[in-house]
Amino acid sequence: MKYMLIMRSTDEAKKEYQSRPFEEILEAMGAYNESLIKAGVLLGGDGLADDMTDNFVVDFSTDTPVVTDGPYGETHELFNGFWIIQVGSKEEAAEWASRVPLGPGSKIEVRRVTEMSDFADYADTPAMKQEAAWRAERGEQLA
Amino acid sequence: MTDVKRTLDALWRIEGARIVATLARVTGDLGLAEDLAQEAVADALVQWPESGVPRNGAAWLTTVAKRKAIDGWRRRERLDERYRAMGHELESGPAGEGMAADAWEPIDDDILRLIFTACHPVLSREGQIALTLRIVGGLTTEEIARMFLVPVATVQQRIVRAKKTLSAANVPFEVPDPSEWRERLSAVLGAIYLIFTEGYAATSGDRWIRNDLANEALRLGRILAELVPREPEAHALVALMEFQASRFAARVDREGAPILLAEQDRSRWDRTQIGRAQAALDRADAAGRGRGPYALQAAIAECHATAPSVTGTNWERIVLLYEALGRIAPNPVVELNRAAAVSMATGPASALLIVDQLADEGALRGSHLLPSVRGELLARLGRLEEARSEFATAAALTLNSRQRDVLLAKAAAL
Numbered sequence: 001m002k003y004m005l006i007m008r009s010t011d012e013a014k015k016e017y018q019s020r021p022f023e024e025i026l027e028a029m030g031a032y033n034e035s036l037i038k039a040g041v042l043l044g045g046d047g048l049a050d051d052m053t054d055n056f057v058v059d060f061s062t063d064t065p066v067v068t069d070g071p072y073g074e075t076h077e078l079f080n081g082f083w084i085i086q087v088g089s090k091e092e093a094a095e096w097a098s099r100v101p102l103g104p105g106s107k108i109e110v111r112r113v114t115e116m117s118d119f120a121d122y123a124d125t126p127a128m129k130q131e132a133a134w135r136a137e138r139g140e141q142l143a
Numbered sequence: 144m145t146d147v148k149r150t151l152d153a154l155w156r157i158e159g160a161r162i163v164a165t166l167a168r169v170t171g172d173l174g175l176a177e178d179l180a181q182e183a184v185a186d187a188l189v190q191w192p193e194s195g196v197p198r199n200g201a202a203w204l205t206t207v208a209k210r211k212a213i214d215g216w217r218r219r220e221r222l223d224e225r226y227r228a229m230g231h232e233l234e235s236g237p238a239g240e241g242m243a244a245d246a247w248e249p250i251d252d253d254i255l256r257l258i259f260t261a262c263h264p265v266l267s268r269e270g271q272i273a274l275t276l277r278i279v280g281g282l283t284t285e286e287i288a289r290m291f292l293v294p295v296a297t298v299q300q301r302i303v304r305a306k307k308t309l310s311a312a313n314v315p316f317e318v319p320d321p322s323e324w325r326e327r328l329s330a331v332l333g334a335i336y337l338i339f340t341e342g343y344a345a346t347s348g349d350r351w352i353r354n355d356l357a358n359e360a361l362r363l364g365r366i367l368a369e370l371v372p373r374e375p376e377a378h379a380l381v382a383l384m385e386f387q388a389s390r391f392a393a394r395v396d397r398e399g400a401p402i403l404l405a406e407q408d409r410s411r412w413d414r415t416q417i418g419r420a421q422a423a424l425d426r427a428d429a430a431g432r433g434r435g436p437y438a439l440q441a442a443i444a445e446c447h448a449t450a451p452s453v454t455g456t457n458w459e460r461i462v463l464l465y466e467a468l469g470r471i472a473p474n475p476v477v478e479l480n481r482a483a484a485v486s487m488a489t490g491p492a493s494a495l496l497i498v499d500q501l502a503d504e505g506a507l508r509g510s511h512l513l514p515s516v517r518g519e520l521l522a523r524l525g526r527l528e529e530a531r532s533e534f535a536t537a538a539a540l541t542l543n544s545r546q547r548d549v550l551l552a553k554a555a556a557l
Contacts, residue, residue, distance in 0.1 A: 089152070
C-alpha cells in the first residue's frame with residue numbers, strides 16, 4: 001500500500017515555525033527523513049515552494065476558469081510538502097505521519113495512492129485505454 | 144481488533160527490529176531477545192488500554208523487556224557483569240513508571256548484526272527466511288504462514304528450530320569479520336531475494352503474485368542497502384527487485400491468471416518504480432567494482448523495462464549479459480534463460496542446442512522450466528507434436544495451478 005503524506009500548515013504553524021532556528025527545523029526534518037529511509041519505506045517526496053510569486057490557483061467557480069494568486073490566498077493554508085511511503089497497513093502510515101516533526105497548527109493529510117488495480121473495472125473504457133497509451137509513450141521516451 | 148492492538152502492530156513493524164536488536168546486544172542471545180520483546184508486547188496489550196499509549200512506545204517496550212531479562216537472571220542468580228551494567232543503567236534512569244521515555248537510541252549497527260545473525264549460514268534457508276521476516280521485518284508468525292501458505296505451526300517450528308540452532312552453534316550477535324564478509328553478505332542477499340521471488344512467482348498455491356511478500360523483500364533490501372552503502376550488490380539487488388516489481392500490475396489479469404511478457408500491456412508497468420530501479424543500479428555501478436550476479440540480472444531486467452515491445456527489445460545485449468552471468472554464476476536456470484534470449488536474437492534452432500545440452504546433462508530434472516522452454520522452441524520450429532508433449536510434461540511438473548493452466552493452454556493452442 002502506498003500512501004502520500006501531505007504537509008499542510010496554517011498561519012499559526014507558520015508563526016511558530018519562524019520563531020525557531022531554521023537549522024533546527026532542517027535537522028529535525030532530516031532526521032525524520034533518515035528514519036523513513038532506514039525503515040525502507042520511503043519512495044519519494046519533496047517540499048513545495050511557498051514563494052507567492054511562483055504559485056497560483058485556478059478557480060473554477062465561474063463559467064471560465066480564472067487564474068488568481070494563491071494558493072488558498074484567504075486562509076493561507078498551504079500544501080507545502082509531501083512524502084510517498086510504502087507500508088503494510090493504514091495504521092503504519094498513521095504511525096509514520098504522527099512522527100513528522102511539526103509544531104502546533106500543522107497538519108499531515110494522509111491519502112492512499114491509487115494503483116492500477118483500483119481502476120481494473122474501467123480498464124476497457126476509452127479514457128483508460130488512452131491513459132494507458134500515454135503512459136506507454138512516456139515509457140518509450142524513458143528508454 | 145482494538146485500536147491499541149493496531150497501534151502496537153504498526154509500532155512493532157516500524158521499531159520491532161530495533162527493539163530486538165538492542166535487546167540482543169545487551170543479552171548476547173537473539174532467541175532470548177525476541178522472547179523478551181514478545182513478553183513486553185504482551186504486557187503492553189494489557190497495560191496500554193488502561194494507561195494510554197506512551198509517547199515513546201519503543202522505549203517503553205525496550206525498558207520492560209530489559210527488566211524482564213534482569214528478573215530472569217535474578218531468578219537464576221546469574222548476577223554477572225552484564226546484569227550489573229544493565230541494572231545500573233535502568234536504575235539510574237527516571238524513577239517509577241517513567242519508563243525512560245526518551246532514552247531510545249538504537250544503534251544502526253545492531254540492525255546489521257540482526258540481519259547477519261538471522262541469515263547465518265548455520266541455518267537452513269527456510270529458517271533464515273522465517274527469522275528474517277519475523278525479527279527483521281516485524282511480521283507475525285500468522286502473517287508469514289499466510290504468505291507462504293503453510294500452517295502456523297510449521298512457521299512456529301521453523302522459528303523455534305532456527306533459534307535453537309543459533310544458540311546451540313553459539314552464534315555470536317555480530318557483524319562478521321572481513322574474511323567472512325563476502326560469504327555472509329551473499330547469504331543475506333540470497334535470503335531477501337528468495338522472499339522476493341516467492342512473491343514474484345509463487346511456487347505453489349493459486350495466486351501467482353504475492354505483492355505483500357515482494358514489498359516486504361523490497362523493504363528489507365532497501366534497509367540493507369542503506370546499512371552497507373558501499374556494497375554494490377546490495378544496491379543491485381534492490382534494482383533487480385524494483386525492475387521486476389514494476390511489472391506487477393501487468394503480470395496478472397483481472398481473474399488473477401498470469402499474463403506473459405509478450406502479452407503484457409507495457410503501459411501498465413510502473414515507470415516511477417523503473418526510475419527508482421535505474422537509480423539503484425547506478426548506485427551499484429558507482430562503487431566501481433564491476434557488476435556482480437545481481438547487477439547483471441538487474442541489467443537484463445532493465446533491457447526489458449526500457450524496451451517498447453518484445454520485438455523492439457535488445458536481445459543481443461540480453462544474450463551477452465546472460466553469458467557474463469553464466470561465467471560468474473554458472474547455473475542451469477541462467478543457461479535456460481540464455482537459451483530463451485538466444486532464440487529471440489538468433490532463432491529457435493540455436494537455442495534448442497543449448498536446451499538439449501542441458502537436458503543431456505540431466506540439469507533441472509523434475510522442474511517444469513526445461514520442458515516449458517523446450518516446448519516453446521519446438522513450437523516455433525513447427526515440431527508441434529513434440530512441443531505438445533513437452534508442455535504436458537511441464538504442466539505435470541509445476542506445483543502452481545496458475546502456471547499449470549498457462550502450460551495446458553499452450554499445449555491446447557498448438
